[in-house]
Amino acid sequence: MRVVLGEDLTLLRDGLIRLLTAYGMEVVAAADNGPELLSALVHHRPDVAVVDVRLPPTFTDEGLRAAIAARTQLPGLPVLVLSQHVEPLYAKELLSAGTGGLGYLLKDRVSDVLRFIEAVRTVAAGGTAMDPEVVSRLLARHDRDEQLGRLTPREREVLALMAEGHSNAGIAGRLVVTEKAVNKHIGNIFTKLDLYPGEDANRRVLAVLTYLNA
Amino acid sequence: MMDFAERAKRVAWQTLRTCLRGMLLAVTAIAGLPLLVVSLACVLLLPAGLGVVLAPKSLLVVRRQADLQRRWALEWSGVTIAAPYRSRSTKPTNRLFRVFRRCWWVLGDPATWRDLLWTLVNVPVSIVLGLLPAFLLVAGTWTVMDDVGTLLSEFNNVAPHGFLLQAFFLSMLPACAIGGPWLLKAQAVAASSLLAPTRKEMAARVGQLTESRWDAVDASAAELRRIERDLHDGAQARLVSLGMNIGFAEQMVRDNPDLALTLLAEARASSGQALSELRALVRGIHPPVLAERGLDGAVRALALSLPLPVDLHIELAGRPSAPVESAAYFAIAEALANVVKHSGATRAWVQLQYDHGKLVTIVGDDGTGGAHPRTGGGLQGIERRLNAFDGMVAVTSPAGGPTQVTMELPCELSLART
Numbered sequence: 367m368r369v370v371l372g373e374d375l376t377l378l379r380d381g382l383i384r385l386l387t388a389y390g391m392e393v394v395a396a397a398d399n400g401p402e403l404l405s406a407l408v409h410h411r412p413d414v415a416v417v418d419v420r421l422p423p424t425f426t427d428e429g430l431r432a433a434i435a436a437r438t439q440l441p442g443l444p445v446l447v448l449s450q451h452v453e454p455l456y457a458k459e460l461l462s463a464g465t466g467g468l469g470y471l472l473k474d475r476v477s478d479v480l481r482f483i484e485a486v487r488t489v490a491a492g493g494t495a496m497d498p499e500v501v502s503r504l505l506a507r508h509d510r511d512e513q514l515g516r517l518t519p520r521e522r523e524v525l526a527l528m529a530e531g532h533s534n535a536g537i538a539g540r541l542v543v544t545e546k547a548v549n550k551h552i553g554n555i556f557t558k559l560d561l562y563p564g565e566d567a568n569r570r571v572l573a574v575l576t577y578l579n580a
Numbered sequence: 581m582m583d584f585a586e587r588a589k590r591v592a593w594q595t596l597r598t599c600l601r602g603m604l605l606a607v608t609a610i611a612g613l614p615l616l617v618v619s620l621a622c623v624l625l626l627p628a629g630l631g632v633v634l635a636p637k638s639l640l641v642v643r644r645q646a647d648l649q650r651r652w653a654l655e656w657s658g659v660t661i662a663a664p665y666r667s668r669s670t671k672p673t674n675r676l677f678r679v680f681r682r683c684w685w686v687l688g689d690p691a692t693w694r695d696l697l698w699t700l701v702n703v704p705v706s707i708v709l710g711l712l713p714a715f716l717l718v719a720g721t722w723t724v725m726d727d728v729g730t731l732l733s734e735f736n737n738v739a740p741h742g743f744l745l746q747a748f749f750l751s752m753l754p755a756c757a758i759g760g761p762w763l764l765k766a767q768a769v770a771a772s773s774l775l776a777p778t779r780k781e782m783a784a785r786v787g788q789l790t791e792s793r794w795d796a797v798d799a800s801a802a803e804l805r806r807i808e809r810d811l812h813d814g815a816q817a818r819l820v821s822l823g824m825n826i827g828f829a830e831q832m833v834r835d836n837p838d839l840a841l842t843l844l845a846e847a848r849a850s851s852g853q854a855l856s857e858l859r860a861l862v863r864g865i866h867p868p869v870l871a872e873r874g875l876d877g878a879v880r881a882l883a884l885s886l887p888l889p890v891d892l893h894i895e896l897a898g899r900p901s902a903p904v905e906s907a908a909y910f911a912i913a914e915a916l917a918n919v920v921k922h923s924g925a926t927r928a929w930v931q932l933q934y935d936h937g938k939l940v941t942i943v944g945d946d947g948t949g950g951a952h953p954r955t956g957g958g959l960q961g962i963e964r965r966l967n968a969f970d971g972m973v974a975v976t977s978p979a980g981g982p983t984q985v986t987m988e989l990p991c992e993l994s995l996a997r998t
Binding site: 385479 | 809816818824831
């Protein structure tokens with residue numbers, strides 16, 4: 367799996383390269399500023415981009431903007447954004463910029479190495495990996511949404527975990543139910559959100575998008 | 581009955597005090613006359629050159645007297661009279677030019693001339709209003725001493741005319757007790773008509789305050805941005821890397837113990853660096869030694885940390901308020917940092933004392949001089965920091981040195997050393 371990395375602090379860049387390499391990924395380019403990151407993404411067309419929000423030269427949201435620009439140029443480019451803090455606003459901007467795998471995680475999550483690697487793989491495979499913090503903060507607003515209002519509390523829990531990027535087995539494990547029960551909940555969610563039978567992975571993404579964009 | 585006696589005693593004491601104050605006002609006003617004459621003579625000497633040095637000196641004495649008048653107006657009559665004087669220019673310059681500028685600073689200020697006019701007007705005003713309470717008291721008391729006995733024993737024999745006259749003199753006592761403070765207040769109000777700032781001066785002051793407030797807001801916003809950046813790129817990043825290394829080591833400990841050990845050693849280093857970065861950041865926000873030892877101790881600690889010897893002369897009987905202390909500390913730190921960076925000095929000195937309601941700091945060095953408050957430079961930073969407290973900076977730095985930075989911060993000292 368080929369990865370392009372965007373991180374300006376040497377300490378973290380080197381650490382991430384070592385980590386990703388240890389799990390069999392190849393870091394084809396590591397950029398330390400926005401413009402360089404964008405050209406590396408367009409040039410290498412990696413399987414997944416791991417990007418820090420704040421990069422030089424402006425030290426604002428340079429990385430985020432480079433990622434969004436890259437996704438409009440290369441539709442479906444999987445991007446995993448890392449940041450010291452998460453803003454639901456940034457999550458929505460990322461979501462509205464084209465399709466394809468998407469992740470947005472607090473940098474702290476890197477310390478749970480296995481889950482972080484799983485998140486990178488999920489995003490590369492076209493899934494979503496939203497930070498629980500983003501998910502919970504968006505959840506607070508969802509009470510009034512009509513379409514999501516039709517979901518039972520349990521179904522919303524399942525949807526939140528889907529947004530975080532968990533597989534069906536993972537969700538079952540977390541909620542301490544059988545995978546079969548999870549499947550049933552997911553089926554109900556799809557029906558209630560008017561997502562008709564089609565490719566399952568695609569429906570998952572659409573459900574999560576509905577959830578996050580509400 | 582006891583209560584009545586107490587009250588009578590208090591009224592008597594207050595009346596006496598009012599009379600003494602009034603007399604003090606009159607005496608001061610008369611003492612102002614020679615001062616007026618000397619000041620005018622000095623101003624006339626201006627063309628002869630000597631006046632350039634003498635006129636500001638004598639006019640500043642007039643200003644001191646006006647300040648005394650303002651203080652009395654506030655303390656005795658509750659009339660607030662703000663000082664209208666212009667602040668001194670803070671640009672660095674050589675000694676000769678400074679004398680001329682000081683002269684212009686005093687003579688060019690309309691408030692100086694209003695002070696002088698007041699010195700003249702004050703004489704009749706204070707003699708009449710100031711001596712009247714004492715006159716009433718003396719006249720009333722005289723009547724009591726002299727005539728009360730007669731008045732009581734021979735009440736029926738007294739002619740109506742004489743009785744009315746005596747009643748009139750007698751009524752001067754309550755008139756003095758009740759009206760005395762009002763007479764002093766009238767004097768204070770008269771003083772404020774000349775000694776208070778004019779509308780135009782008030783407007784200028786408001787403009788100046790608005791500007792210094794924006795500077796203060798700007799400076800604190802820039803400071804917050806710096807702190808956020810330092811945390812984001814420093815301690816926060818170190819902690820992320822720490823977590824990453826530990827998590828990675830956790831995974832590697834069975835399959836690759838050597839790598840796990842390396843990762844853990846790096847994690848330990850990272851935690852140490854995160855701590856030292858936090859310490860540096862805290863020092864930049866509010867140095868712990870400043871919190872613990874106050875300005876005195878903090879400046880001593882600062883001097884110890886510099887690469888050149890710093891002579892300290894610190895005379896502080898108490899501690900200024902925390903914001904003033906912090907502003908003074910960072911101003912001194914900035915000035916000393918400039919010494920280290922630019923002056924090429926071999927020695928520096930810091931003099932810190934409290935004088936006439938002001939915290940006065942002088943930072944000097946024996947370096948090459950030529951310091952100038954460049955835009956965005958250290959000296960300008962000090963100026964902005966102190967402006968927020970109505971403080972000021974003056975720099976003398978002739979080419980070839982020595983450089984001396986004088987900073988003044990109006991403040992009060994809390995005498996209890998905590």
